[in-house]
Amino acid sequence: MKYFITAFFICSSILGIAQDKSFLNIGFETNSQWYVNDNRTGKFTAGNALRSNSYLNVNYNYDHFTMQVQFESYAPQALLNFSPNFTSSLNIATFSVNYETDKFNSTLGYFYEQFASGLIFRAYEDRQLGINNAIFGGLLHYKPTSFLSLKGFYGKQRKGFDLSKGHIYGINSIVSISEILKLKNSALSYEFSYVARYQNSVKTNPKFNKTTGAFSNAFHFNKNTFYSNIEYVYKKKDALVKFENVFDNRLFDGNALLFNTGFTYKNFSVDATFRRLENMTFYLNRNVNQNIFNDQRVNYLPSLTKQQDFSLANIYVYQSQPQLAFSPSGKSGEIGYQIDAFYKFKRGTTLGGKYGTQLALNYAIWYGLDAIYDLDNRTYTSKYLSFGAKYFSDLNLEIRKKWSKKLTTLSTFMVIYYNKELLEDNFDQINAWLFLSETSYKLTNLTSIRVKIEHLQTPNDSKNWWSASSEVYYKDISFYVSDLYNYGNTNDAEKIHYYNFGGSYSKNKSRLALNYGRQRGGLLCVGGVCRFVPRTTGYSLNFSTTF
Amino acid sequence: MRQLPALIFTLLLFSATYAQSLPYISLKTLENKGFQIKLLEKEPLVIISFWATWCSNCIYELDEIKELYSDWQKQTGVKIIAVSIDDYRTISRVKPFVKSHQWPYKILLDTNQKLKRALNISNIPEIIILKKGKIVYQHSGYTPGNEDAIFDILIQNIQ
Known part of the structure; x- marks a missing residue:
């Protein structure tokens, strides 16, 4: 592998002379965490408290050739x-x-x-x-x-x-x-x-x-x-x-x-x-x-549901169910559909106002397959276009409106059904309603503020949550504070303020973000694929640059 | 770990001798036709904006620029290319989304992140301004008002 790297640099140095045809792009990214003890989220006992993932990617292009190496x-x-x-x-x-x-x-x-x-x-x-x-x-x-x-x-x-x-x-x-x-x-x-x-x-x-x-x-x-x-x-x-x-x-x-x-x-x-x-x-x-x-x-x-980047919308998130299993219950796959509709109220109409109003509706519903399982012998027969037990549904209405040159709002209303019993082999079926409101206001040409409020209501599982965050932007700098609180939880030990604060700075090709706070723990999903993240408290640093 | 800073430093020195241009990559348009990124080297001024339907800040930024785009075009001749990095989970939403927001941009689909990887983009939104294929400005993240900074760069780069 060392030979490859040496060859890579020699070739690209020689070819680099003819610069017009060559292209070099190097990217560096590091994501670091320093986990600390916290009497509410627990002592950190999982080995190294300071950890980091770093990536250095080099792309070199000469005419029709491209060489790539990632460390x-x-x-x-x-x-x-x-x-x-x-x-x-x-x-x-x-x-x-x-x-x-x-x-x-x-x-x-x-x-x-x-x-x-x-x-x-x-x-x-x-x-x-x-x-x-x-x-x-x-x-x-x-x-x-x-x-x-x-x-x-x-x-x-x-x-x-x-x-x-x-x-x-x-x-x-x-x-x-x-x-x-x-x-x-x-x-x-x-x-x-x-x-x-x-x-x-x-x-x-x-x-x-x-x-x-x-x-x-x-x-x-x-x-x-x-x-x-x-x-x-x-x-x-x-x-x-x-x-x-x-x-x-x-x-x-x-x-x-x-x-x-x-x-x-x-x-x-x-x-x-x-x-x-x-x-x-x-x-x-x-x-x-x-x-x-x-x-x-x-x-x-991936799960085919609406992907959200809001915090409470990611508590009951659906993961696709493609697997075959005979314990603890029989499962052989999933069947369902998703519909998206978009409508724009034109400028100058009553509902459109001066800048227009955008409506986005999403409805997704997913079931298990309609099948009969012989759990002891591990066999099954399934019907093709037939729906089995309901796993998940989500109705989502989003209204995005620009009121003036300074003010923009986003409101979302969601109705969620999450079958925890079947999806997590747990108990409880969850019906939840979520309301979200986000307001962005431009104070001056360089300064603006964004406030976000969310509320999740459910009589099931860990009951009601609220969340609030506020972010201030000045030029390329931003600061934020946020809190997430499970105020309806019947267990006082679970009533934890998941607060976070931090900031970011972007300059040209680099971006630095620092954060301190508590992470709720649960599924972290990107593109419908999820990874479980534990409940922790700590500092994080993210830095990325290209040169 | 100690080798890493040394490695970065070497690469920094090494890269100083290079002017950046564009990789040879073809992406699909919304009409399912191929579009060669290298061809953008012939354009005097181009903005490439990386976005996705699930990225709230990307939508803020591209909605904001939409209001200014015709003025920008008149004054600087700039063309905007919005590269969606939506993958198969959300890709079917791209076309109706763009239509409903009435974005006047050329939309390209980077479904398996070929261009995103070639240009080492880690966070979206990310804006790249190209003058005849060379990167003259790059910025990641969106803060309201950023469009003014973009316009300044465009003005500096018209001939």
Whole structure:
């Protein structure tokens, strides 16, 4: 690996002479935490109290060549609840060489890629969640004509600073039907993908196939403001896994159906998605099926609900339920849909006012599959287009209004149903109502203030919450204070003020943020994938820059 | 860990000899057509704004700039490209969202974060101003009033 780095610098120095054709971009990011003892959130006993995750990524581009190397450091330890695979104090995490022209693109080394909607394959990076499932190997992309795209790859998956034992390979082709038929006003394409994972087994003569393949067929259509996509996936039979136990006498296949459509008419737009997943978890190592660190995932199955960046809206958050399980209760997947509607009241109308008013409505509802389970023998039969037990629903209305050059408001109302009993194998079913109001006011050209108030009301679980925050901006500096309080909790020990205060400073290509406070603990979700974070108190520092 | 500052320092020195331009990356438009980022090197003045439908500050910023965009275009000839980093969870919302906010920007989809990674973007919103493909200004985060700073940079960079 040292040779690679040396070669990297020598090559780029030589090529650097011809600067017009070269591009160098270096990014550095560090996220550090100093966990402290707090009599309300508890003593910190989990090893190193000062921890940091740092990333240094170098991209060098010369003409059609790109070289990339990423260093990562988890010193003295990775932040709490990151995968134990992130161990190194400083090491090379990924590196690659890429050659790209209009027709041809090839990568050797680590690469990221996604086929169709990711239902069978997505390799990506998310630093907040500690996901980096880049593939180490080769990727080829060839576009022989304007209507055909072909991709193929082979490799192993990144696992911390190591590689997976199993192998993965796949092909993808996209045919533009509208281009073949020379349709001018619409776009129609067909996409086929196949991905297979090969994993040896410790068992001699296991009853399952060591190679597990998954097929995807998708159509994408687009005409004027109307669009529609459909994808069907079939995953071949593989062994049932529970807590790393591989039941090689219980083999199940999986499948998925995704349908999305939408259109725009004048000020009104609508988008609807239906999805059904049955036994669709797919990992490079079948033994780590459903591990809490999101290690070795092959596909991407986000929950299809509205993603919120407000604090109380993230208490009852839905995670997709693609898995097959026979204990404590039978589960085989999820079925449901999501609808979004947007409407803009025009300027100058009664409801639009001087600057217009935006309405956004989201409704999502998800159920388990309608299936009959034989829990003792671990078998089941499911119905296809039929709804089982209700898992989750969420109705969400958002009004965004600019009143004047200085004043903007955002109001959200949510009705949530969360089946904790089935989703967390716990008890209680939760009905909750959430109200949120955010007001931004520009005091001068350089100074502004934003105040946010949230209230979550529920007769169930830990009862009512409120939250309030205020942020002041001056030029590139901001300061904030916030508090989150479970005032309705019947247990006084749980009535904790989760206060936070801090600030951030952005200058050119750098951003520094400092914070002190209490973290509620629970699920931290990015893009519908979640990581559990524990309840803690401490200081945090985030710094990012590019040069 | 001690090696890290040394490494950064070396890279800093190394990068000082480079003028930054654009990587060779193709992204999809809302009409599902390819768009080559390298082609932006031919444009005199371009703003690339990284955003997502779930990013509240990004929406504040792009809504705010919308009011000023036609003036900016008249005075500086700038073009704005709004690169959505929504992934499959929220990507279907991008098109109706953009229509309902009536954003006049060119929208590109960076679904698997190819461009975001190539330009080392860690937080959104992030604004990059390019003069003939070279980065002349970059800013992460949005604070109200930031659009005035952007306009100043644009004025400084018109020929």
